[in-house]
Amino acid sequence: MNCDICHTEKATIFFSQMAEGKLQKVNLCKVCADDKGVTDPTGFALADMLEGMGKQTAVDTGPARNELVCGSCGFTQTDFKKTGRFGCADCYHVFDEGLDGLLEAMHKHTRHVGKAPQSFPEANDRAAASAPVSVAETNPRARLSELRQALSKSVEDEDYEEAARLRDAISRLETILGES
Amino acid sequence: MRFSTLLKKPAEWMRTTGPENDIVMTSRVRLARNLVGFPFPGWAKKDDRTRVMEKVRPALEELAEMKDSFSEEMTQLTAIEKQVLVERHLISREHAAKGPGCATVMNRKQTVSVMINEEDHLRMQAIRPGLQLLAAYRSLDQIDTELEVDLPYAFDRQYGYLTACPTNLGTGMRASAMLHLPGLVLSEQINQTIQGANKIGLAVRGLYGEGTEALANLFQISNQNTLGMREEDIIAHLDRVIGQLIANEKNARMKILEDRPTMMQDQIGRAFAVLKYAHIISSKEALNHLSMIRLGCDLGFIPEEERECITVLLTEIQPAHLQISAKCKLSPEERDILRADIIRKSLIGLTPPDFGSILTNRDNDDE
Ligand SMILES: [Zn+2]
Ligand SMILES: [Zn+2]
Numbered sequence: 001m002n003c004d005i006c007h008t009e010k011a012t013i014f015f016s017q018m019a020e021g022k023l024q025k026v027n028l029c030k031v032c033a034d035d036k037g038v039t040d041p042t043g044f045a046l047a048d049m050l051e052g053m054g055k056q057t058a059v060d061t062g063p064a065r066n067e068l069v070c071g072s073c074g075f076t077q078t079d080f081k082k083t084g085r086f087g088c089a090d091c092y093h094v095f096d097e098g099l100d101g102l103l104e105a106m107h108k109h110t111r112h113v114g115k116a117p118q119s120f121p122e123a124n125d126r127a128a129a130s131a132p133v134s135v136a137e138t139n140p141r142a143r144l145s146e147l148r149q150a151l152s153k154s155v156e157d158e159d160y161e162e163a164a165r166l167r168d169a170i171s172r173l174e175t176i177l178g179e180s
Numbered sequence: 181m182r183f184s185t186l187l188k189k190p191a192e193w194m195r196t197t198g199p200e201n202d203i204v205m206t207s208r209v210r211l212a213r214n215l216v217g218f219p220f221p222g223w224a225k226k227d228d229r230t231r232v233m234e235k236v237r238p239a240l241e242e243l244a245e246m247k248d249s250f251s252e253e254m255t256q257l258t259a260i261e262k263q264v265l266v267e268r269h270l271i272s273r274e275h276a277a278k279g280p281g282c283a284t285v286m287n288r289k290q291t292v293s294v295m296i297n298e299e300d301h302l303r304m305q306a307i308r309p310g311l312q313l314l315a316a317y318r319s320l321d322q323i324d325t326e327l328e329v330d331l332p333y334a335f336d337r338q339y340g341y342l343t344a345c346p347t348n349l350g351t352g353m354r355a356s357a358m359l360h361l362p363g364l365v366l367s368e369q370i371n372q373t374i375q376g377a378n379k380i381g382l383a384v385r386g387l388y389g390e391g392t393e394a395l396a397n398l399f400q401i402s403n404q405n406t407l408g409m410r411e412e413d414i415i416a417h418l419d420r421v422i423g424q425l426i427a428n429e430k431n432a433r434m435k436i437l438e439d440r441p442t443m444m445q446d447q448i449g450r451a452f453a454v455l456k457y458a459h460i461i462s463s464k465e466a467l468n469h470l471s472m473i474r475l476g477c478d479l480g481f482i483p484e485e486e487r488e489c490i491t492v493l494l495t496e497i498q499p500a501h502l503q504i505s506a507k508c509k510l511s512p513e514e515r516d517i518l519r520a521d522i523i524r525k526s527l528i529g530l531t532p533p534d535f536g537s538i539l540t541n542r543d544n545d546d547e
Contacts, residue, residue: 111407
């Protein structure tokens with residue numbers, strides 16, 4: 001099989017990338033791959049995968065107008081297109097439109113089913129995995145108020161073991177968020 | 181633990197063996213984790229990176245597994261020291277280039293290493309000899325569970341562990357095995373193998389180069405998908421495919437021995453001659469010949485005791501390791517001379533390969 005770019009050299013590097021909304025196999029020779037900066041095939045493919053996302057940004061590279069910005073870290077849609085990385089955990093919530101399409105192309109799945117921290121026991125529950133996702137699940141501040149409500153309920157129920165666990169979780173989150 | 185102590189001993193995986201060790205050199209598992217409330221390292225300002233490091237580093241150092249660990253900020257290491265860690269697969273090339281607010285913590289045995297503020301706040305890795313992906317995962321899983329008590333992770337019920345790059349989302353887990361596949365390379369089946377693995381969502385890469393260009397015939401196979409499968413299922417899938425690759429590699433070796441025994445003898449004999457007597461040798465030439473000596477061990481032409489020495493040499497002849505042993509910076513020409521010296525010294529007891537078992541087939545060689 002020959003290289004997709006120069007068509008003369010034998011292809012030795014193979015990977016998949018998104019183009020025009022479809023997953024395509026790409027075959028490159030060593031020279032062309034180096035030329036394109038393909039050292040990490042997954043990183044390279046991302047730039048094109050982003051085209052599969054719902055939102056379109058202006059084609060020109062001038063100052064973006066009305067661009068979506070992450071309130072927590074100031075990351076923009078353009079930054080994501082440029083780097084293929086997000087700025088912070090909250091970005092996943094801000095830029096979620098079209099994200100499932102991107103994840104589907106990358107992982108063939110859109111929902112996590114593996115390990116979860118013990119402060120998220122319900123995430124291990126397969127039944128919960130198909131329930132709609134609330135804001136609290138992606139936003140740490142919303143998560144904090146959720147935990148506080150759960151705490152007052154567990155105190156009412158005299159479930160002190162659960163209350164102690166929640167109190168720990170709350171104080172950790174508070175420290176991190178600078179709200180203590 | 182000081183850097184010099186770390187250097188003195190080869191990593192534990194080099195000195196011990198594991199299942200399928202003739203073809204599978206190592207199994208590695210890496211987990212990516214981030215803390216709630218801080219931007220990812222690539223987007224974070226220096227202050228935020230430093231604050232993350234100041235939370236993560238003590239939490240790691242307190243773990244029983246990390247007792248008397250090597251723990252250092254990247255700014256405190258010289259370029260050569262960082263390169264040594266890269267050559268030992270303890271940190272990534274990207275991490276070696278990092279500045280303030282970035283650190284590396286690893287245990288004495290060099291079986292667990294953690295990069296702080298690489299692409300994610302935490303990149304933890306466990307490495308084992310042979311095919312032991314699940315064991316490597318279990319040891320890392322335990323460390324991860326201990327850490328989450330002190331470090332609130334960025335986690336989402338739908339997307340799992342949130343990572344800077346969506347390609348790592350979900351489990352944040354990359355499991356990989358380093359395979360020695362001279363049979364598939366010599367029989368020109370390697371590109372086919374790479375494409376086949378690609379089709380089922382696995383990536384295969386040459387350790388020091390790509391495709392048939394891969395030096396030392398070493399290849400790394402890893403999962404590409406991290407979201408939507410349980411950690412154990414990702415590993416079981418990899419284990420199945422690696423099992424098949426091992427069978428293919430063994431078949432390829434047997435087929436070469438049957439069809440082209442003289443070619444096999446020539447490759448191993450040449451490797452022996454060059455490594456024993458060369459006084460100037462490039463990294464590329466050395467790696468490829470060491471691969472053939474290792475193959476000679478697997479096939480019973482070279483005593484089994486040489487295997488550990490060959491494994492250690494693969495690392496010791498890398499540029500930064502050479503310069504550390506010379507205690508000075510070396511030009512490429514000087515490195516080629518020192519490399520040949522070190523190899524000759526290490527292989528001083530190596531006796532010529534004994535091809536007795538295949539000499540009888542010689543007349544059938546159709547090469
Ligand atoms: Zn090309
Ligand atoms: Zn953000």
